[in-house]
Amino acid sequence: MTRPGGAVRRRLASITEAIASRLWPLPLVAVIAGVILGVALPVIDRAVDASLPSWVGTFVFSGGVDAARAVLSAIAGSLITAASLTFSLTVVALQLASSQASPRLLRMFASDRMVHATLAMFLGTFAYALTVLRTVEDATEDADEFVPRLALTAASVLTLSSVIVLTFFLAHLARQLRVETMMRDVHREASETIALMADDAPGAPAAAPARPGHARTVPAPTSGFITGVDREALVRVAAEADAVVRELRTVGENVVEGTPLIEWWPSDPMVRPDAETSERLAESLAECFSAAYERTPPQDVGFGLRQLADVAAKALSPGVNDPTTAVHALGHIAAVLGDLAERDERPAAWADADGAARLIPAGGGFADFAEVGLQQIRRYGAGDPDVAARLFAVIDDVAWRARRPSERDVLLGQLERLEASVAREDYDEVERARFADLGARARATLGRA
Incomplete structure (x- = not known):
């Protein structure tokens, strides 16, 4: 039987992989956070600036309006340049990985957390500096000049932090470009997948029933690589329909829309479902499979070997x-x-709670x-x-x-x-x-x- 939480861990792994393999989520969150912080800190500045102790002034920004604008403009310009450099270096790394190792390793570079964090740091600081820049005000007849000193100090701290992050990023990139590092990461990922799939048992082991002549096939609803199979759902759907399901394609295989994906037959050889029931069951079974344009590791044990x-x-x-x-x-x-x-050893078939064989894996x-x-x-x-x-x-x-x-x-x-x-x-x-x-x-x- 499936270990407690096994299905949840596999779903979380699939969701995490889907998010991690995209370059934009973390930088986007950082930009939003930078804008919010750039709006909030100047408001706090207005409220507390007059009451700040004198010793605090030695640690916060003490320049005037022109100096504040010059600092914020320099920060914004330098950080967007650094972000462009980071992206360019990442593209070079992708090209080297593709030409020297394997095109299938590009996904690992796109999923690299250090790349995500570096871009997020640069773009977040850039967005923060631009947002704070709009709050710097010259003196008028009705109001004094306003320089958000706390916000300027925070911008300086973020800029210094970005320089440190850039240093670590360059060291990280040099290490990631080594083929030994790439193979180590693939090995670790494959081992994690093997451990994750060790509890992929949607039912009790059972003998596989013989395939009858009236078995019906379910075509693949889309083309691509099979990236996941919800076997617990397959057993449940088969039990509800009192049928036996046999997988024809396994995770990692490429399927073409309209070609056989699975087949099923009623447990009772005397039963012949009508066309509407068969169509509804075929749709439910096909929904248990997920496909994409490339292979992913969460359920694909053979992808690491590939x-x-x-x-x-x-x-x-x-x-x-x-x-x-x-x-x-x-x-x-x-x-x-x-x-x-x-x-x-994987069993020939899995049974439902009543002990009836329901799923024959492929x-x-x-x-x-x-x-x-x-x-x-x-x-x-x-x-x-x-x-x-x-x-x-x-x-x-x-x-x-x-x-x-x-x-x-x-x-x-x-x-x-x-x-x-x-x-x-x-x-x-x-x-x-x-x-x-x-x-x-x-x-x-x-x-x-």
Whole structure:
């Protein structure tokens, strides 16, 4: 059964990802806050300026109207320039990440909290300075000049804080551009997804019922990548309709509008629902799936492996020719596959509260993940001795964590395919002896009790 709060955590993760992957929410909030603060502080200034203790004057702005306007204008101009610089550097980082690592890593840079916070700091301070600037007043026949000293002091503090934030941003950006940092972040994100999906059990385990000949398909309502499936809702809808639902596509797959997404059939083989009931049920089932133009990590366990494999494949391309990066990526892939191997085995079907099988999940098995993580790298890297040796080591490492015979069979199949790929390459006798030793070691690990 689903652990308490598991569904809530998955929904919160999806909402957080949707917000975090957009660059504008936090800067927009900062601009609004800056405007509100720029309106409120001068009002407080008018109320308390005359009663401020004399010692406070040594800490607050003490210039006149012209000086106040000059300071605020300089702050506004410099901060909007710094915001433009931050955006430009972020664009450069996106270009480098796309060309040197993988286009699928761009989402991580767009979701970077440091980038969001830096833009928010600059734009918020800019909006604050402009708002305070309008409250500076020259002396007239009816009123004295007004300089919001507290507001000017706050503007100076915000500007100094922005300079500090810019320093940290530049150091952060230099670190984020390292491919090792990118792979570490992808690895951490994949591990979080695996932990989040560990409680994705909308019912009790059950045997999968046989598919009858009168099963009906539900087409995908839109094109794109499947980013989430509400399996609890699928079980509930199926139970209400006394039907069995079988997923045809899993999270992370690309679907085309109008192609089969799921299929269902009545639990009672003698029941034949009318067209209106079938259409209503199909709409309810389709609403349990969400799709978008790109893959996202909240429910997509294989997305992290896809990104790591992309980094390795890019590193092995003739234009980059960086096998060391591919070797490092394989280290992360081995760790993620090890986490997946230790997951509880997913049942063939899930049942409702009455014990009747309601949902047959699709894909997402260990064999699929191993293929994503190893296939392309084996194809492109079998001719490099270091990459080939690391591929043997990956199978050996994951084998130590594989608990079930089915997973060891998958790894054995990967080992045999790797040996066949290496055998076709032009290696000398010393290298072939090394690979033979690595293969024998992996076989011994797979054959342990």
